[in-house]
Amino acid sequence: MLAEPSLLLIGALFVAVAAGWLLGRFRTGRSAELPPPPARGLSEEYFRGLSFLLNEEPDKALEVFLRMADVDNETVETHFALGSLYRRRGEVERAIRVHENIMARPSLSDEHRLHAMFALAEDYFRAGLFDRAERLFEQLSDGGARHAASLRYLLRIYEQQRDWDQAIAVHARLSGVAPPEQPTALAHYHCELAELARQRADFVLAREHLRRVREVQRNFPRGALIRADIALDMNEPELAATLCQRVVELHPRLLTLALPRIVRAVHGDAAGELERRFHTRIRPDPAARAELAYAAIVAGLEHERFVTECLPDLLREDPSLGDIVRSLAGDPGQLGDEQRSQLAATLGRILRRTQRYRCVDCGFASAAHFWQCPGCRSWDAFAPVALLDVTPGMHRR
Ligand SMILES: [Zn+2]
Numbered sequence: 325m326l327a328e329p330s331l332l333l334i335g336a337l338f339v340a341v342a343a344g345w346l347l348g349r350f351r352t353g354r355s356a357e358l359p360p361p362p363a364r365g366l367s368e369e370y371f372r373g374l375s376f377l378l379n380e381e382p383d384k385a386l387e388v389f390l391r392m393a394d395v396d397n398e399t400v401e402t403h404f405a406l407g408s409l410y411r412r413r414g415e416v417e418r419a420i421r422v423h424e425n426i427m428a429r430p431s432l433s434d435e436h437r438l439h440a441m442f443a444l445a446e447d448y449f450r451a452g453l454f455d456r457a458e459r460l461f462e463q464l465s466d467g468g469a470r471h472a473a474s475l476r477y478l479l480r481i482y483e484q485q486r487d488w489d490q491a492i493a494v495h496a497r498l499s500g501v502a503p504p505e506q507p508t509a510l511a512h513y514h515c516e517l518a519e520l521a522r523q524r525a526d527f528v529l530a531r532e533h534l535r536r537v538r539e540v541q542r543n544f545p546r547g548a549l550i551r552a553d554i555a556l557d558m559n560e561p562e563l564a565a566t567l568c569q570r571v572v573e574l575h576p577r578l579l580t581l582a583l584p585r586i587v588r589a590v591h592g593d594a595a596g597e598l599e600r601r602f603h604t605r606i607r608p609d610p611a612a613r614a615e616l617a618y619a620a621i622v623a624g625l626e627h628e629r630f631v632t633e634c635l636p637d638l639l640r641e642d643p644s645l646g647d648i649v650r651s652l653a654g655d656p657g658q659l660g661d662e663q664r665s666q667l668a669a670t671l672g673r674i675l676r677r678t679q680r681y682r683c684v685d686c687g688f689a690s691a692a693h694f695w696q697c698p699g700c701r702s703w704d705a706f707a708p709v710a711l712l713d714v715t716p717g718m719h720r721r
Pocket residue numbers: 683684685686687688697698699700701702705
């Protein structure tokens with residue numbers, strides 16, 4: 325049974341073929357003196373090819389279409405439809421053969437040749453042959469109708485290859501012709517380079533990249549978190565804690581990322597002043613305390629003392645979880661220290677075995693946080709999932 329998009333494509337293919345046939349008939353009937361035009365339109369070969377396609381024999385169909393002699397500016401649309409059909413069915417090798425076959429025809433117009441080149445580049449991209457795709461998209465990116473689309477593909481290739489310098493260069497070219505698809509992408513490219521420099525302990529270069537981040541995006545939380553990491557590396561816990569605190573104030577959903585750094589800063593402060601301040605900041609607001617306990621468990625900090633203090637609030641805020649605990653151990657508020665600490669440890673173990681983050685755009689789930697979703701390429705779309713994934717109110721963005 326063919327999937328619906330395949331049927332639609334075969335329908336489109338059929339329409340293209342029928343148009344070729346009508347054109348052929350019109351020309352044939354126009355003048356008796358002229359020599360008969362070359363056989364075109366619905367030749368026996370077309371019928372055989374279509375019949376193989378409809379009977380799910382794509383290899384035989386491909387051979388018939390590749391053997392057809394009359395690939396020219398009038399029949400080429402049929403071949404494009406066939407290539408598109410194969411690619412959408414995931415049969416990229418066959419799509420590549422169709423599009424290479426079109427490109428090899430000397431009689432085609434420049435527009436059809438560029439169309440075939442773009443389609444072939446898309447095939448290579450789908451097949452993961454990024455070096456070949458890159459070469460073709462680069463040729464197509466200097467102008468013409470597929471200029472912006474080719475630059476977008478190049479951006480995707482460099483993002484997947486984590487070639488951030490190239491991504492920055494292509495982003496600059498693309499922003500000259502089309503609005504950016506993802507406004508924060510450029511800031512993330514500079515953050516990626518800042519991270520790499522920090523990992524090499526090249527703090528001067530890391531700060532230079534962070535300066536570029538600030539130029540393109542004000543109050544960019546990822547940049548602040550990297551600055552906090554540098555502060556921690558350089559034994560400046562107060563600065564790290566202040567930066568993270570500001571990130572949480574501006575972007576509460578990033579609590580799970582800021583909290584481990586705050587805890588590191590607090591523990592790294594020899595005088596203990598930061599720790600005292602941190603504990604006085606754990607406000608008597610049950611919802612905020614629940615958020616804090618939840619974020620800490622997601623971040624793997626369930627053994628911290630403040631988590632056991634805030635756990636009863638989390639159990640009250642998450643009704644499903646609270647009901648389970650209540651039925652087993654009574655009122656969450658009456659749990660002893662030892663019970664709370666065991667419960668926090670258990671929740672941490674459960675979360676570590678499951679996916680703790682999910683993309684709000686495509687649903688891709690993962691145990692780790694990603695700034696760019698591996699499923700749909702969205703930046704900033706990962707959010708922690710609920711402890712028990714049955715309470716929609718606990719989904720965060
Ligand atoms: Zn996604």
